[in-house]
Amino acid sequence: MGDVTGRGRLTVVGGGLGGLTAALCAAEAGAEVTLYEARHRLGGRARTAEGPYRTNEGPHALYNGGPHWRWLARRGLLPPMARVPAVEGLRMRYHRGGALHRMPPPALLRLRRRRDAPVGVPYLAWAAEQLGEETARVAANFAAVATFHHAPGELSAAFTHERMRRASKLPPEAHYPKDGWASLVARMAGRARESGVRVETGARVDAGALAEAQRHGPVVIATSLAAAQGLLDDPSLSWPSGRTALLDLVLEARRGDAFAVSDLEAPGWIERFSAADRSLAPAGQSLIQAQFPMAPDEPRAAALTRGEQLLDLGFAGWRDRVVRRTEATADGRTGAVDLPGTSWRDRPAIDRGDGRYLVGDQVAAPGVLSEVSFASAWEAVRLALGSPAGQAAPRTVTRSPGRSARR
Structure with missing residues (x-):
């Protein structure tokens, strides 16, 4: 954020990617920063499971085409990254007409x-x-x-x-932090502490504690919109998101398994993440994570049935190779979706007034998926600390509404 000092105090509520980004930006600006995370581990939805199977909350990737990549790279925060190996890229499959196709x-x-x-x-x-x-x-x-x-x-x-x-960009923008998102979270958290950020985990903030924090300086609320509703007593904090069935599978590895299957008949995606990063599962095993979006009234079982039919095509004999299976539903936890006539500018504003600023992947900031969290964090800190435009973050160029925007 430039060589700005004496910026006072700033409180960050939430220790996911957005909260960590806000804390780092504010510390770089010379602010005294305290970050509170309700769970005992940082990362939010970017947490990686501990143990032999390094699963994340659904399919995950870090795209290298956005300003967040450059922001992380300039600070040496990007962990070792895996990309789709050439041989695995040849095993990308597309489901259409009841069969899988190579192109x-x-x-x-x-x-x-x-x-x-x-x-x-x-x-x-x-x-x-x-x-x-x-x-x-x-x-x-x-x-x-x-x-x-x-x-x-x-x-x-x-x-x-x-x-x-x-x-669909070639070469793919998608990259995978080795050892899961945890490696990125650890680097960001380590840098935050080195920069003087006071990090409190297992510390849940309620409305009373938030009001007390506001007495000492601006507050950045880097939580889900649902949590922010309660903290700010503001029912208007809502925006559409996805609802999808998540399926994690550990299979006995078999030569010839697909790397990824994209369903072109209905929304759905399966990816063998251990093909790009072998640290995610023990030797001889494959870690697969998949998501199958659900209509509002569709039960998870129906979505998983569709998914299992895709698995039959891309992973022969998978049912007899299952080592571990986990199912979950992600409802309102997959980032913003914009209905016709709306864009990211119409989502809940970052500046909530009275020195309170909102950060997350469903607020008024540009980008794709987690990029929105980074962009909203840069803007929140810029607004909170009064930094001159352009110091808080890399510039994100958008085209003014026509109303068509490329981010």
């Missing part, structure tokens, strides 16, 4: 080259005008890997298309 439909790649998708119309309608209804459905289902939503085609065309383009 996506050519029309999908042609659609990807279109840049200016509008904010005000659904993605299916816009994409169908470009290259037909079939290509539009395929592209929308593919985009579910970065939306975690059961109907990406019903969302804003600008929102869904940006995610489709980022997810």
